[in-house]
Amino acid sequence: MxxxxxxxxxxxxxxxxxxxxxxxxxxxxxxxxxxxxxxxxxxxxxxxxxxxxxxxxxxxxxxxxxxxxxxxxxxxxxxxxxxxxxxxxxxxxxxxxxxxxxxxxxxxxxxxxxxxxxxxxxxxxxxxxxxxxxxxxxxxxxxxxxxxxxxxxxxxxxxxxxxxxxxxxxxxxSGLLNYTDYSESIDLLYVFTSKTDVSVSYRIRVGQTTLDTTTDQALMFGLVNQIIPKLNGAVRLGFQRRTVDKTGGSFNQITASTDVTWIVTRKLNIQGVVSRDFSTTAVGGSVDSLSAQLRAAYDFSRRYQANGGLGYGRNRFLDGTTQGRRDEFFSWDVGVTLNWSEHLRASFSYNYLHNWSTLSYSDFERSGYSLDISSRY
Known part of the structure; x- marks a missing residue:
């Protein structure tokens, strides 16, 4: 067709x-x-x-x-x-x-x-x-x-x-490596006030490919629910260690997991997300990934909404065939939504991303737009 x-x-x-x-x-x-x-x-x-x-x-x-x-x-x-x-x-x-x-x-x-x-x-x-x-x-x-x-x-x-x-x-x-992941996270939380909890978290994650097995362990401390008046979500910060079985390598870093929302007015809210973690690529390499995103949403009325966001990230490739590679990216997007009725919605968005890399074939720009129409009954 x-x-x-x-x-x-x-x-x-x-x-x-x-x-x-x-x-x-x-x-x-x-x-x-x-x-x-x-x-x-x-x-x-x-x-x-x-x-x-x-x-x-x-x-x-x-x-x-x-x-x-x-x-x-x-x-x-x-x-x-x-x-x-x-x-x-x-x-x-x-x-x-x-x-x-x-x-x-x-x-x-x-x-x-x-x-x-x-x-x-x-x-x-x-x-x-x-x-x-x-x-x-x-x-x-x-x-x-x-x-x-x-x-x-x-x-x-x-x-x-x-x-x-x-x-x-x-x-x-494509010859890329299949991946299996097992994880367990345990949080002990203390009710500090009627609106705020204090947390201590431990996480272990084992990732396997045909090349190697990695083990990530993280210990984090943080606040959950209301951080300060009008700012709700979760803020966790701690220490993380990754060990690689066959090569015997190990990597240590500060880790973070933050997702908070600020209710500015009844019509406007702002969300902030910060994350730092280890990840594994499709070719089996370890990556130290850091990302931050700031988003805003505004309701003009029950029918019309607008949203937009800014993002920044940095990826350090720690081992494998791309060891030494370093990427940084910046992104932004805007969008509008029309709630035509209770069952019909239309939205339009535009996004842009620029990735700077120490490898020429990974240095690129990417942009796009989309029109989406959805219905639910």
Missing amino acids: SPRSYRRIAAFCVLALLCSQQSVFALLNIDGTRNQVFVFGNITFAYDSNIFSSGTDESGDYIYSASVGVELKRRAGIIAVNARAVFDRQEFQKNKTQSAWNPTFYLEFNKTTGRTTGAITINAYRSSRADSAVNLRTQTWNFPLGLNIKYPINDKFYVTSSSGYLKRSYTDG
């Missing part, structure tokens, strides 16, 4: 959504609100000036995508169930080999009552994206599992535990 045909079909779908007076999808309620079924979909028209995030193959392309999905929410009994399935198709106008199906399946069991609360999450999804660490587009199947538990010790202390598993498999025959 030609790009012109895709555009005609998409335009027809948009016109039908905008002109319809009645829902074309059904929201099914069983036993009141105990069991609900939602149906949703969206179409996206986008342009990406550098689909490979590469300094040598700066190929721009138009991308058309459409997705449909169904979601189940069950609220009967002590265990709540959330299930979702999404089928997404992405079409590139020129780079046909990058077109892909990217389905997502998600299942959650959530217990919110009783002394011990928590959730089990099971997820499987296919991803097609540009990976700036290897300057390629990668296609992967990802299988994350999670178990989160909260247990109150007494009126002042409580413990949370977060266990995770991730399996990432590359499907495009």
Whole structure:
């Protein structure tokens, strides 16, 4: 099918959504609100000036995508169930080999009552994206599992535990390394005031590829919930160590995990995120990653919203074939959203990123825009 045909079909779908007076999808309620079924979909028209995030193959392309999905929410009994399935198709106008199906399946069991609360999450999804660490587009199947538990010790202390598993498999025959991740994080929290908790956190994470195994251990201290009046979220700072089994290498650094929101007015809020952590590239190298982002959102009315953000990051490649490489990037984006009705939303966004690298093929600029129309019933 030609790009012109895709555009005609998409335009027809948009016109039908905008002109319809009645829902074309059904929201099914069983036993009141105990069991609900939602149906949703969206179409996206986008342009990406550098689909490979590469300094040598700066190929721009138009991308058309459409997705449909169904979601189940069950609220009967002590265990709540959330299930979702999404089928997404992405079409590139020129780079046909990058077109892909990217389905997502998600299942959650959530217990919110009783002394011990928590959730089990099971997820499987296919991803097609540009990976700036290897300057390629990668296609992967990802299988994350999670178990989160909260247990109150007494009126002042409580413990949370977060266990995770991730399996990432590359499907495009690019020779990149599959990755498996096991993690466990335990937090001891003290209710300092009615609005602020003090936390002590320990995390261990084991990552495996066919080349090597890495072990990350981190000890962090921080504040959770209200940091200061009008500033809410979590601020954690500590020390982290990574050891690499086969080479015997080890790396130490200050680690940070901060995500706070400032409610400036009823219409304006500002979010700040700072993170520093170790990561593993698709070729098995260790990276010291530091990133900071500042975002703002403003509600003109219930129908119109605007948002924007600034970002900065630095990546130091510590070992492997890219040892000694250093990247820095700056990004910004703006967007507007129109809530056409309770069930129909349209948004437009523009983004820009510049990555400076000590390797010429990793030094690149990337910009793009997208128009997204979504509906949910």
